[in-house]
Amino acid sequence: MDCVNIAVTGETGAGKSSLVNAIRGLKDTDDGAAPTGVTQTTTKPTSYPHPTMPNVTIWDLPGTGGPGFKPKTYMKAVKFQTYDFFIIVSETRFMDNDIVLAKEIKKKKKKFYFVRTKIDRDVQEEAQKGVKEKETLQTIRKVCEKNIRELKSPPVFLITPREQRKFDFQNLAESLERNLPKHKRQALSELWYKNTRLSG
Ligand SMILES: Nc1nc2c(ncn2[C@@H]2O[C@H](COP(=O)(O)OP(=O)(O)O)[C@@H](O)[C@H]2O)c(=O)[nH]1
Numbered sequence: 001m002d003c004v005n006i007a008v009t010g011e012t013g014a015g016k017s018s019l020v021n022a023i024r025g026l027k028d029t030d031d032g033a034a035p036t037g038v039t040q041t042t043t044k045p046t047s048y049p050h051p052t053m054p055n056v057t058i059w060d061l062p063g064t065g066g067p068g069f070k071p072k073t074y075m076k077a078v079k080f081q082t083y084d085f086f087i088i089v090s091e092t093r094f095m096d097n098d099i100v101l102a103k104e105i106k107k108k109k110k111k112f113y114f115v116r117t118k119i120d121r122d123v124q125e126e127a128q129k130g131v132k133e134k135e136t137l138q139t140i141r142k143v144c145e146k147n148i149r150e151l152k153s154p155p156v157f158l159i160t161p162r163e164q165r166k167f168d169f170q171n172l173a174e175s176l177e178r179n180l181p182k183h184k185r186q187a188l189s190e191l192w193y194k195n196t197r198l199s200g
C-alpha cells in the first residue's frame with residue numbers, strides 16, 4: 001500500500017511534537033514518543049511510524065522562526081517533496097513565519113492545514129476571567145482566520161492533543177483523510193479510528 005507522509009511544522013514550542021504523538025495515539029511519556037518540552041528541539045525532520053500502521057509516517061519537522069527565517073531554504077532542507085500534507089501548528093495567531101511558510105508550501109502545490117493548538121490553556125485562562133468557552137473559541141477563530149485569510153486555506157482547526165474528543169480534533173482527522181488521494185485514505189481512516197478509541 002502507498003505510504004502517507006504527514007509533516008508537522010510551525011515555530012519552536014508551538015506544540016508540534018505533542019501533536020505528532022497524538023496523531024500516533026501516544027502519550028508524550030510513552031516509549032518511542034517524540035520528545036516534547038521547552039528544551040526539546042528537532043533540528044532535522046524526524047519520522048515517526050505509526051506503531052500498528054507501517055504505511056503511515058508522521059514527520060516532526062524542525063521549528064521555523066528566528067529573524068533570518070527563509071521559507072524557501074527551509075522547504076529545501078526538509079525535503080518538502082517527500083510529504084503529502086503539511087500541518088502548520090501555532091499556539092498563538094499564526095505569525096509572519098507561519099504565513100510565509102504557507103505561501104511557499106502553496107507555491108510548491110502542496111496542501112496544508114492551519115492548526116491552532118493548546119486550546120485547553122486558553123479556555124482555562126479565559127474561564128478564570130469569566131469568559132465562556134464558546135466565546136473564547138469564537139475569538140481565537142476570528143483572530144486566526146483574519147491572519148490566514150489571504151491564503152484562502154481551509155478553516156483553521158482549534159485543537160489540543162490533551163483532549164482529542166473536544167474542539168476540532170475529530171474534524172481535523174476527518175478533513176485530513178478526505179483530502180488525501182483516494183488510495184491513501186484507508187490507512188489514515190484506520191489510524192484515526194484506533195486513535196479515537198485509544199483516547200476515548
Ligand atoms: N496546555 C497545553 N500544553 C501543550 C499543548 N501542546 C503542547 N503543549 C506543551 O507545550 C510545550 C511545547 O510542546 P512541543 O510539542 O514540545 O512543541 P514543539 O517544539 O513545537 O515540538 C510542551 O511543554 C508541551 O507539553 C496543549 O495542547 N496544551
Ligand SMILES: [Mg+2]
Nearest residue numbers: 016017040042
Ligand atoms: Mg518538538
